[in-house]
Amino acid sequence: MTPHKGPPRREVVTSPRTRAARRPRYPATMEIDEQTSLGEVYMRSLIRTQFRLALFVCTVLACLIGGLPLLFMLVPALREARLLGLPLPWVVLAGLIYPAFVAGAWLYVRSAERNERHFADLVERE
Amino acid sequence: MSAGLGLTAVLIVVVAALLIGAFGLRLSRTTSDFYVASRTVSPLWNASAIGGEYLSAASFLGIAGLILAYGADMLWLPVGWTGGYLVLLVLVSAPLRRSGAYTLPDFAEARLESMAVRRVASVLVVLIGWLYLMPQFQSAGLVFREITGAPAWVGGLLVAVVVGVNVLSGGMRSITFVQAFQYWLKLTALALPVAFLLLAWNHAGRPAPHGDVPPVFAEAVTVAVGADVTVRVQRPVTVTATGRVDGRAVRGEPVALGPGPHRIAHDTTVTFPAGTPVPHVADLPVLSDHEWALPLHGREHPVYATYSLILATFLGTMGLPHVLVRFYTNPDGRAARRTTLVVLTLLGAFYLMPAIYGFLGRLYTPELLMTGRTDAVVLTLPGRLVGGMAGDLLTALVTAGAFAAFLSTSSGLAVSVAGVIGQDILRGGVPSFRAATLMAISVPLVLATVARSLAVADVVGFAFAVAASSFCPLLVLGIWWRRLTTTGAMAGLLIGGGLAGGAGFAVIAGGPTTGWAGALLAQPAAWTVPISFLVMIAVSLLTPGRTPRGVARTMVRLHAPDTLDVNRGDWSPRST
Numbered sequence: 001m002t003p004h005k006g007p008p009r010r011e012v013v014t015s016p017r018t019r020a021a022r023r024p025r026y027p028a029t030m031e032i033d034e035q036t037s038l039g040e041v042y043m044r045s046l047i048r049t050q051f052r053l054a055l056f057v058c059t060v061l062a063c064l065i066g067g068l069p070l071l072f073m074l075v076p077a078l079r080e081a082r083l084l085g086l087p088l089p090w091v092v093l094a095g096l097i098y099p100a101f102v103a104g105a106w107l108y109v110r111s112a113e114r115n116e117r118h119f120a121d122l123v124e125r126e
Numbered sequence: 127m128s129a130g131l132g133l134t135a136v137l138i139v140v141v142a143a144l145l146i147g148a149f150g151l152r153l154s155r156t157t158s159d160f161y162v163a164s165r166t167v168s169p170l171w172n173a174s175a176i177g178g179e180y181l182s183a184a185s186f187l188g189i190a191g192l193i194l195a196y197g198a199d200m201l202w203l204p205v206g207w208t209g210g211y212l213v214l215l216v217l218v219s220a221p222l223r224r225s226g227a228y229t230l231p232d233f234a235e236a237r238l239e240s241m242a243v244r245r246v247a248s249v250l251v252v253l254i255g256w257l258y259l260m261p262q263f264q265s266a267g268l269v270f271r272e273i274t275g276a277p278a279w280v281g282g283l284l285v286a287v288v289v290g291v292n293v294l295s296g297g298m299r300s301i302t303f304v305q306a307f308q309y310w311l312k313l314t315a316l317a318l319p320v321a322f323l324l325l326a327w328n329h330a331g332r333p334a335p336h337g338d339v340p341p342v343f344a345e346a347v348t349v350a351v352g353a354d355v356t357v358r359v360q361r362p363v364t365v366t367a368t369g370r371v372d373g374r375a376v377r378g379e380p381v382a383l384g385p386g387p388h389r390i391a392h393d394t395t396v397t398f399p400a401g402t403p404v405p406h407v408a409d410l411p412v413l414s415d416h417e418w419a420l421p422l423h424g425r426e427h428p429v430y431a432t433y434s435l436i437l438a439t440f441l442g443t444m445g446l447p448h449v450l451v452r453f454y455t456n457p458d459g460r461a462a463r464r465t466t467l468v469v470l471t472l473l474g475a476f477y478l479m480p481a482i483y484g485f486l487g488r489l490y491t492p493e494l495l496m497t498g499r500t501d502a503v504v505l506t507l508p509g510r511l512v513g514g515m516a517g518d519l520l521t522a523l524v525t526a527g528a529f530a531a532f533l534s535t536s537s538g539l540a541v542s543v544a545g546v547i548g549q550d551i552l553r554g555g556v557p558s559f560r561a562a563t564l565m566a567i568s569v570p571l572v573l574a575t576v577a578r579s580l581a582v583a584d585v586v587g588f589a590f591a592v593a594a595s596s597f598c599p600l601l602v603l604g605i606w607w608r609r610l611t612t613t614g615a616m617a618g619l620l621i622g623g624g625l626a627g628g629a630g631f632a633v634i635a636g637g638p639t640t641g642w643a644g645a646l647l648a649q650p651a652a653w654t655v656p657i658s659f660l661v662m663i664a665v666s667l668l669t670p671g672r673t674p675r676g677v678a679r680t681m682v683r684l685h686a687p688d689t690l691d692v693n694r695g696d697w698s699p700r701s702t
Contacts, residue, residue: 098474
């Protein structure tokens with residue numbers, strides 16, 4: 001673009017920046033491909049995010065699943081408790097726990113996919 | 127039940143399986159090549175196929191039987207077999223699919239770049255596969271005897287032959303549709319009778335097992351004892367028996383049984399008067415109905431046993447050889463996650479039912495506690511509660527479902543085991559695949575006939591314990607920890623898998639069943655899983671020089687989102 005004098009001319013932008021205009025920047029996917037330390041940082045951040053998510057789900061699961069026998073052991077009254085006329089341990093272990101699994105899995109899938117979308121946006125943006 | 131209907135049901139399932147095997151070969155040659163067709167399979171179909179292959183005799187028959195015998199503690203079994211998929215989903219599913227591994231040894235090779243680790247993984251796959259196949263054959267024998275009265279080995283042999291033919295023809299396995307259909311067949315075969323059973327139970331005024339006494343025979347009942355049993359009589363009782371009792375031949379005359387153990391020979395019928403407490407077979411605990419309904423009562427050291435069971439099932443699922451192969455049919459990691467979500471839903475729906483069978487079994491079929499054949503509860507209940515033609519038809523349906531369970535799981539396992547034997551232990555190629563199939567099936571078949579008969583779900587439990595103590599650490603550390611080394615992985619696989627496998631074989635061979643030793647051996651996961659993880663981590667930290675060279679590229683391959691255009695390395699599985 002040739003420089004010109006006077007106040008800057010106003011221009012109407014009719015299309016977003018083209019691919020060519022963005023070319024000069026170095027895409028992060030190449031950093032990853034060439035295993036530069038920046039690429040490593042990107043990958044480690046993704047793995048750490050996903051691992052934290054997985055660990056979070058596993059911790060909740062461990063507290064829930066590991067906690068139930070402990071609860072039954074420490075509070076014997078719970079073994080005898082009834083819910084809707086049925087014994088509580090049976091209602092939980094033979095019924096309610098399954099929809100809880102599905103709900104947990106659904107939330108996990110949503111979060112994991114969102115993490116991956118964010119990562120893809122990050123490394124594909126220039 | 128009428129033997130004719132049951133036999134017809136079994137024959138239909140067997141013939142259908144063989145026909146599908148025969149036609150499947152042609153189909154898989156023309157249209158549905160496994161790898162190509164798989165790319166167009168939707169998550170629902172794929173998940174149904176995983177469910178169809180996963181729900182074995184242990185799920186279909188075994189859980190209900192164990193609940194009948196041991197009560198509320200056994201509810202953890204289906205919980206773990208479903209929850210295992212949640213752990214698999216969050217820790218393993220997407221990276222494992224992206225790895226491109228087709229079998230567990232493939233993954234070991236891809237991640238650790240070592241043929242030695244691959245071979246150890248292969249041996250473990252074979253071990254887990256055999257442990258899983260053996261009780262399938264045993265149950266098939268049990269069911270077949272229940273229908274026809276044939277000796278126990280006949281049913282096992284029947285299933286083994288059908289599976290062998292199918293695996294060699296390459297048909298059944300290659301079609302996702304067939305395995306998917308199996309899931310829906312098994313679901314229907316349990317769900318339809320449950321509706322009738324609950325109606326009958328409701329009609330009877332919703333009785334529930336309660337009270338501080340073990341189950342009693344509500345009315346005079348004649349029990350046919352199939353195999354030799356030792357039962358413990360609690361109160362002196364006079365019965366009439368035909369056959370052999372305590373080594374004495376009897377022909378319909380009254381026999382006085384004092385308190386204590388009594389030996390009843392196979393093919394004896396014993397008639398008990400109404401109100402007799404059910405004599406329990408020697409290795410089942412005598413629980414009052416009240417204790418039975420409460421958690422932490424079923425077995426010796428119930429707290430330890432419960433936690434160990436939880437650990438084995440939640441962590442073992444990811445290491446089962448026939449589960450992983452099905453993940454390969456997902457187009458990418460994202461689809462693998464979504465498929466797993468659907469699998470959880472399908473399994474959850476299925477596992478609502480075994481508890482109902484176990485509960486009703488305690489009420490209506492307590493004589494199974496005496497014959498020791500608690501695995502038969504699912505097959506016995508429809509005939510007991512729903513009389514007449516409807517009862518016969520429902521029994522035939524359950525029988526068909528049970529055989530579908532034997533065939534689908536055994537086929538999936540046999541293919542996985544045969545593939546690994548052929549590829550990694552023999553020399554590869556078609557002739558060695560044939561020999562491998564023979565080995566994959568005949569060894570567990572022989573084990574099934576010579577080993578003492580344990581509850582099907584218990585033996586399957588060992589397969590889970592071995593998987594949880596070997597492949598679970600390998601997969602979890604392999605996927606999330608860069609510093610895992612070849613030596614570390616090898617040490618963990620050998621020690622964890624060896625300890626859990628050793629415990630399993632000790633129990634099957636007749637090791638101690640009581641006290642702490644019995645509990646530790648019967649449910650080894652609580653100590654073998656931590657040992658395996660610790661060994662893998664410690665040895666890896668001690669051998670930092672043995673980190674695979676391509677670990678950075680492998681991590682990109684495992685974790686980079688599927689849509690991203692990055693270099694994922696050029697490894698591809700050999701076993702195709």
